[in-house]
Amino acid sequence: MIINVARKELKSVFASPMGWVILSLLMFAFGTQYLNAVNDYFAVMSGAMRPAERTGVTQFVGQSVYGLASFIMLFAVPLLSMRLISEERRSQTLPFLFSAPISLTEIVVGKFVGLVTFLGILILFIGAMLSTLNIWADIDFGFLLTNSLGLLLMVAGFSALGIYFSSLTQQPVIAAILTFIALFALMMLDRFFGDDPTNVLGSLSLTRHFQSFASGLIDSADIVYFILFAVTFLTLTVRRLDADRLRG
Amino acid sequence: MNNFTVEAIELTRLYGGREAVSNVNFTLSKGEVLGFLGPNGAGKSTTMKMLTGNLAPSHGSVKICGIDMIENPKEAKALIGYLPEMRPLYKELTVDEYLTMAARLHRVSAKHIKKAVENAKERCGLTHMSKRLIENLSNGYQQRVGIAQAIIHSPMVVILDEPTVGLDPIQIRDIRTLIREVGTDHSVIISTHILPEVEMVCDQVQIIDKGKLVFNGSIDVLKRQRVGNKLLIGLRNPPAIEEILRISGVSEAESLANGLIRVRYAENAEPAEAIVQTAVQQGWGLHQIAPDQTSLEDVFMQLTYQEQVAV
Numbered sequence: 001m002i003i004n005v006a007r008k009e010l011k012s013v014f015a016s017p018m019g020w021v022i023l024s025l026l027m028f029a030f031g032t033q034y035l036n037a038v039n040d041y042f043a044v045m046s047g048a049m050r051p052a053e054r055t056g057v058t059q060f061v062g063q064s065v066y067g068l069a070s071f072i073m074l075f076a077v078p079l080l081s082m083r084l085i086s087e088e089r090r091s092q093t094l095p096f097l098f099s100a101p102i103s104l105t106e107i108v109v110g111k112f113v114g115l116v117t118f119l120g121i122l123i124l125f126i127g128a129m130l131s132t133l134n135i136w137a138d139i140d141f142g143f144l145l146t147n148s149l150g151l152l153l154m155v156a157g158f159s160a161l162g163i164y165f166s167s168l169t170q171q172p173v174i175a176a177i178l179t180f181i182a183l184f185a186l187m188m189l190d191r192f193f194g195d196d197p198t199n200v201l202g203s204l205s206l207t208r209h210f211q212s213f214a215s216g217l218i219d220s221a222d223i224v225y226f227i228l229f230a231v232t233f234l235t236l237t238v239r240r241l242d243a244d245r246l247r248g
Numbered sequence: 249m250n251n252f253t254v255e256a257i258e259l260t261r262l263y264g265g266r267e268a269v270s271n272v273n274f275t276l277s278k279g280e281v282l283g284f285l286g287p288n289g290a291g292k293s294t295t296m297k298m299l300t301g302n303l304a305p306s307h308g309s310v311k312i313c314g315i316d317m318i319e320n321p322k323e324a325k326a327l328i329g330y331l332p333e334m335r336p337l338y339k340e341l342t343v344d345e346y347l348t349m350a351a352r353l354h355r356v357s358a359k360h361i362k363k364a365v366e367n368a369k370e371r372c373g374l375t376h377m378s379k380r381l382i383e384n385l386s387n388g389y390q391q392r393v394g395i396a397q398a399i400i401h402s403p404m405v406v407i408l409d410e411p412t413v414g415l416d417p418i419q420i421r422d423i424r425t426l427i428r429e430v431g432t433d434h435s436v437i438i439s440t441h442i443l444p445e446v447e448m449v450c451d452q453v454q455i456i457d458k459g460k461l462v463f464n465g466s467i468d469v470l471k472r473q474r475v476g477n478k479l480l481i482g483l484r485n486p487p488a489i490e491e492i493l494r495i496s497g498v499s500e501a502e503s504l505a506n507g508l509i510r511v512r513y514a515e516n517a518e519p520a521e522a523i524v525q526t527a528v529q530q531g532w533g534l535h536q537i538a539p540d541q542t543s544l545e546d547v548f549m550q551l552t553y554q555e556q557v558a559v
Contacts, residue, residue: 001353001355008338011345012341016340029559077448095302095332095334096337096353096518098300099300100354101322101353102322102325208374245302
């Protein structure tokens with residue numbers, strides 16, 4: 001049943017130009033970054049004399065592209081998640097889902113899975129694009145894999161937050177702005193509290209948890225962080241929708 | 249195990265202390281069409297939302313084919329097809345896409361989806377609109393898509409909130425036939441403002457006013473109330489009222505402003521024949537005789553008005 005709700009969401013995204021435009025624009029941005037990074041690699045490496053200064057092509061190009069991707073997702077996810085519930089609320093289509101034999105959790109998780117699948121396509125494309133480096137060099141696929149996993153987990157966290165804010169309002173734009181501000185604040189936490197590793201607020205930062213993935217390290221604490229982050233906001237969304245049913 | 253498809257037991261809904269629906273009880277059996285009547289804001293839609301599990305009742309419970317809506321919402325919802333007042337259509341999809349999605353969400357098994365969609369389209373007259381975007385359909389066709397969505401999984405209970413709003417007369421006729429058709433093997437609940445519609449399609453009528461049921465019974469009871477024991481007579485040379493009262497069976501007579509005479513008679517008497525005979529013998533110039541029907545509107549007004557006085 002979750003899959004059916006997810007399919008519905010994907011269908012809605014691709015039924016309008018919105019989905020295609022976002023996919024193509026983002027891929028254009030990542031492609032450009034990729035080309036630039038490859039060019040830069042030659043420029044930088046030809047200047048790097050000592051062996052210690054030299055890095056692998058995977059790491060150099062990968063960090064550049066995935067760095068941009070994690071930044072762009074900060075804008076892209078709120079734009080995609082804003083419609084999920086607020087739009088249904090505005091056009092009064094929620095009763096369609098509520099009166100179908102599916103639970104609220106299935107509805108919310110279905111929407112979440114739909115959005116993450118859409119973003120997953122993007123992450124898959126980025127991975128495929130970077131794999132083309134293998135034609136000229138011997139690249140480190142493990143590095144690509146950890147980065148993709150990290151990006152997917154982070155995007156899942158973003159989406160869960162976006163869905164929650166979308167369930168609070170009838171106006172998609174407000175949902176997008178709220179999501180963006182919240183995500184930005186969570187990103188910025190690292191700026192302010194990053195110096196002190198014992199600070200609790202600092203460890204809430206999304207960036208810090210993405211960092212280890214970005215350097216090719218899979219840390220179970222980070223995986224758990226992103227999963228808990230997503231589960232928390234999905235639970236809050238279910239509760240918000242349940243309040244609709246109870247209070248009307 | 250009884251045969252009720254819908255049971256509402258002491259259904260009550262509070263909105264901030266105010267009772268939008270209070271203590272509504274009714275049952276519906278298989279093959280019955282129930283009409284829900286009431287003025288604006290009477291609680292029709294609220295009741296329907298509670299029946300379909302879109303709104304939690306403050307007290308009381310709903311059972312669909314014996315399954316409690318609050319305890320087993322998924323199983324109960326699987327037996328219901330619901331068209332809310334605001335059509336829940338995804339306008340960016342085509343009719344086919346939307347109905348396929350509806351079938352899938354209502355647990356129609358994968359191999360039957362195609363057939364279910366075709367069937368629903370055929371019943372609602374949508375076959376030639378399959379590939380059109382819902383957004384581009386006219387109001388009436390959108391309404392049909394809404395109805396198609398509600399019957400696609402051939403549910404035991406179909407609940408339609410004002411299904412004929414925005415349709416042209418021919419479409420209204422089609423939809424009424426459709427409701428009757430669905431009503432033969434399933435139960436249907438419709439709400440409407442249009443009183444003759446109730447008379448045409450419903451077996452059972454409920455009139456709800458200010459959240460309370462003021463009338464609950466079969467349509468025949470309402471019809472009988474409507475017909476009454478009255479005749480309207482038109483005479484060219486009307487005699488004195490006393491002369492008419494002398495005819496056997498007539499209990500009351502009064503002249504109306506438009507020159508007609510209204511005659512009341514006792515429950516089992518049939519004075520029409522006697523009146524005609526007398527009129528001919530006396531040369532009263534009879535040109536019209538007809539049963540005097542209070543319109544359904546009047547009955548409706550009476551029922552809702554009585555309630556107001558009682559309050």
